[in-house]
Amino acid sequence: MQNTFVTIAQFQYSSEAEIIKGRLEFDGIQVFLKDNITIDTDPLVSNAIGGIKLKVLAKDEDEAKAILKSIQQYSLDNDGHPITCPNCGNSHVELYSTINDLKSLVSFIVGFVTGTLPFSTRYQYKCEDCNTEFPVNNK
Known part of the structure; x- marks a missing residue:
């Protein structure tokens, strides 16, 4: 074995x-x-x-x-520091894209049908420990 x-x-x-x-x-x-x-x-x-x-x-x-x-690499900010969850404070946070409104859904469907990349995508972070989702801060 x-x-x-x-x-x-x-x-x-x-x-x-x-x-x-x-x-x-x-x-x-x-x-x-x-x-x-x-x-x-x-x-x-x-x-x-x-x-x-x-x-x-x-x-x-x-x-x-x-x-x-x-x-395993988790998300980092622009200065190279780990991004921490606002709820539990852990740094096991990953970036993911989400479809949570009509604009991003239509964009996804158009991109899928035409074989192009979506032109409107929402990104959020998600903590792997407590499953808290929070927005990307563009500083």
Whole structure:
């Protein structure tokens, strides 16, 4: 069982997976990427097939997960300081886009139909600890 690969992370794009792969290989962990060539050929299928799977040997799973956790990057402000949640004060905050009004919904639909990027997107931060959503402050 120690010679089988287990999935420890999934990525939407191969560039993200390659960076993490390089970091793990630097630490002597054997890494295998699954579905990276398929997604490089057609990035639109990434969500349909579950993204690029980063796999390591079962015996290295705990060490690889510890390395991933140590390098996970959360949102930073313009000065490089972690953005903190106004509710709980933790810095496990990530940026995400949201569709919460008619303008952004219409923009999403037009972008989806025409194959272009949306021209009106709302961004917010979300705390992973307490699920508080708060707006992006453009200072």
